[in-house]
Amino acid sequence: MRLRKGLRVCLFCLAAVTVLIMAVACSPSSEGDTTTAAPPTVKQPILEQDPPSGETGELETESGTESGNTEEETANGNDELETPAGNRNGSAGQLYALTFEDMMKMDEALNHEMNYIAVDLSEMTQLTEDDKTYIIEYLQGFGAEIRDRTLDQLVEEENPDQSSPSLKGVLLRVDKVEINEDSAQIEGSKYRSGTGAIGVKITLKLQKGAWKLSDSEMTWIS
Incomplete structure (x- = not known):
């Protein structure tokens, strides 16, 4: 009896062990292999990095070139805007x-088909070269060639044999x-000629540092 009871206990234990082995064998490999499982991925923050030194140098070079071109263009633009006469307010x-x-606007019949406007600056020794340049450039607004000539020079250039000289342009002269x-x-x-000329008297005022026309009149006509 005791032998049979012990045999039964042994069989029961063997069956239990067998069931346990089969349960372990049938379980998923991923659950059993805990040592080789990869840890969950953790998203790391992205850090800003400075660009490579070579790229930084190129950017600085390009920026410097653009800046230089801008300054050069500005300077050229300024050169184009400046005139030799400059600002002559209040000057002779x-x-x-x-x-x-104002002389040119008086007796405009004398301006008919004129080829030039001559100004006699030979006796006006107080004028600087800048003053003369300003006068010549200013009178170009009448759309004619401007010359610095005396009456004798014009007659010699055009009609040296005329007893009563007649000009192809007009001559402006200051006497007093x-x-x-x-x-x-x-x-x-x-x-303009011996029978085409006028005398003028012109008054100007100095206002806020600049000359302004005040009054004008013809004093004689020929």
Whole structure:
């Protein structure tokens, strides 16, 4: 009896062990292999990095080139805007430029089919080269060639044998000047021929540092 009871116990234990082995064998390999499982992936923050030194140098070079071109273009633009005469407000150049302009507007019949406007600056020793340049450039607004000539020079160039010279243009000349602290009175003439000329008297005022035309009249006609 005891032998049979012990045999049964052994069989029962063997069956239990067999069941346990089969259960372990049938379980998924991923669940059993805990040592080789990869850890879950953790998303790391992205850190900003400086560009390579070579790229940085190229950017700086390009920026420097663009800046240099901009400065050069600005300078060229400034050169194009400047004139040799510059700002002549209150100068003798501005005074006589306005005087000659007013002469040209008097007796405009003398301007008919003129080829040029001549100004006699030979006796006006107070004028600088900048003043003369300003006068000539200012009178170009009349759309004619501007010459610095005396009457004798014009006659010699055009009709040296004429007894009563007649010009192909008009000659503007200053004969008398009176300048005060803030005003000026100028007498002169506008000449086209012996029978086509006028005398003028022009008054100008100095206002806020610039000459302004105040009054003008014809004093004689031929």
